[in-house]
Amino acid sequence: MKIGLYFGTFNPIHIGHLIIANHMAEYSDLDQIWMVVTPHNPFKKKNTLLEDSHRLEMVHLATEDFPKIKPSDIEFKLAQPNYTINTLVHLQEKHPTYEFSLIMGEDNLRSLHRWKNYEAIIAHHEIYVYPRISTDEENLESKESQHFGTKIHMIDAPVVEISSTFIRDNIKKGKNVQPLLPTEVWKYIDHNNFYKK
Template sequence: MAKIGLFFGSFNPIHTGHLVIASYMANFTDLDEVWMIVSPHNPLKNKASLANMYDRLEMTHLALGNAERIKASDFEFHLEQPSYTIDTLIHLQERYPKQQFVLIMGSDNLLSLRKWKNYEVILREYEIYVYPRPGYSDKELESHPSIHMTETPLMEISSTFLRNAIKEQKNVQFFLPAEVLLFIEGKGLYRR
C-alpha cells in the first residue's frame, strides 16, 4: 500500500514555495508520492481572484515537469463544487482503495481546521503532515496523535504577493519556475 500525501491548493499561481514543500514531503518524510490537488474553488477563499482552473492545472504540470514522486491532479474538477476536503477524501478512498492518504497542510490551515466540514472525522481517519508557517501555532492540535509537525523549510512566498507583483509588473523570475512565468505572460494572467 502506497502512502500518498495530498497537497491541496488553488496554486494561483504555483510558485517555488509550493514546490519546496511538495519536494520536502516527497523526499524527507515516509510518503511514497505527493499529489498536488488543484482545487477549483476553496470554500474559504474568494473565487473572483482565481485564474481559470485549467490554467492553474496547466501551470502545476509545467512547474512539476517530470518530477519524481510528485504529480499534479485534477481530481476535484470532477466533484461537486465547492469541494470539501472530507468529500474529496471519501471519493479518493473509493477510487483508490489500496492507497493510504495523508493530508499535507500549513500550520495556518491547522489553525482553521476546526472550521472544516467534519474535521473530527478527518482527524480520526487520516494523518496530517504539517509544514510550519511563521506566526501560526495551535499547541492543542499539534499534540494530536494524527498530526505530524515537519521540519519543512519556512516558505514565506504567497500567491497573493505574486499576483500583486505581476499586476504591478515587478520582476518575479526567481519566485516561479520559468515555464510558469512564460505561461502567465503568454496568457496575460493576473494583469488586472
Template sequence: MKIGLYFGTFNPIHVGHLTIANHLAEHSDMDQVWFVVTPLSPFKKKSSLLDNHQRLEMVYRATKEYPNLRPSDIEFNLPEPNYTINTLTYLIEKFSEHQFALIMGEDNLKSFHKWKNYELILENHNIYVYPRISKGKVESRFSSHPKIIKVDAPIMQLSSTFIRNEIKAGRNIRPMLPEHVWGYLDEMNFYK
C-alpha cells in the first residue's frame, strides 16, 4: 500500500488541509493519506500549540468520514524535536509492507535543503508538492528532481495561524473548519 504522509501540527486542522489530502487520495497513486500530528516541529515554538492529544482528536474528528484519510500519532513517542528522517526510519521498520511518500506545500520545498538528511529522504521517497502562494523560488535541483512530483491541487490560502487569530478576535470562522472540529473547538473554548 502506498501511504502519503502529511506532517503538521494541525493547530487546528482546517478545510484546506482536508481538501489537499483528499485531492491527493483521489488523484494520485496513493492509497491513503496519514495526517502525522507533530508534537514539536523543529521550526515552530511549542508555546502556541494545543496539547498533542487535543490536536490528534481534532484530526480524528476531521477525518473519520473519509476512509482514505487517517490520523497518526506515530511521532508522539519519538524523540523531540521530530525530524522527518527519524519518523520515516521508524515507519519503514514498523510497516515494512507499505511504501511511504511525503506531502508538502511548495513553500516547504524552498527550505527542504535545511532538513536533517534531506538527501536520504529524496533518495528513498517521492515527495508530492502542492501549490502555495509564497515568496522566493524553489532551488533548481528540487524543481526538476524526478522524485518530486508537483500536484495540480487547489490552492488553499488558509492557515491555522489565521484561524487562531480570528477565534481570538471573536470572529466566526466556522466555514473554515470541518463541522466536527468546529464543534470540538467551540465546546472546549480553544484559542480564545
C-alpha cells in the first residue's frame, strides 16, 4: 500500500488542506493520505497553537467522510524536537509492508536540501508536490529542485490560498470564516471558543 504523508500543525485544518489531500487520494497512485498532526514543540513558545489533542480531534472531524484520508498522531509518540526522517524511519519499522511518500507544497520542495538527512529521504521515499502561487524567480528555483529526479511527482492539484493564520486572525476579529472550514470543524471551534483571544 502506498501512503502519502501530509504533515501540518492543522491549527485549524481547513478546506484547503482537504482539497489537496483529496486530490492526492483521487488523482495520484497513492492509496491513502495520512494527515500527520505535528505536535507542539516544547522548546518553542506558541500561544496560538491549540493543544495537540484538539488539533487531532479537528482532523478526525474533517476526514471522517473521506475513507482514503486518515488522521495520524504518530509524531506525538516521538521525542521532541523531531525531524521528518525520524518519523519516516519509525513508520517504516512499524509498517514494513507499506510504502511511505511525502506530500508537500512547491515552497517546501525548494528548501528540501536544508532538511536533516534529506539525501536519505530522497533515497528511500517519493515526494508528491502540489503547486503554490509563486514568483517567476521562485519557479526557477523549483525547476532547479528537479535534480532530485524521478522521486519527485508534480501533481496538478488546485492552487488553494487559504491559511490557518488567516482563519485564526479573522476569528479573533469576529469575522465569519465558516465557509473556509469543514462544518464539523467550525462547530468544534465555535463550541470551544477557540482562537477568539
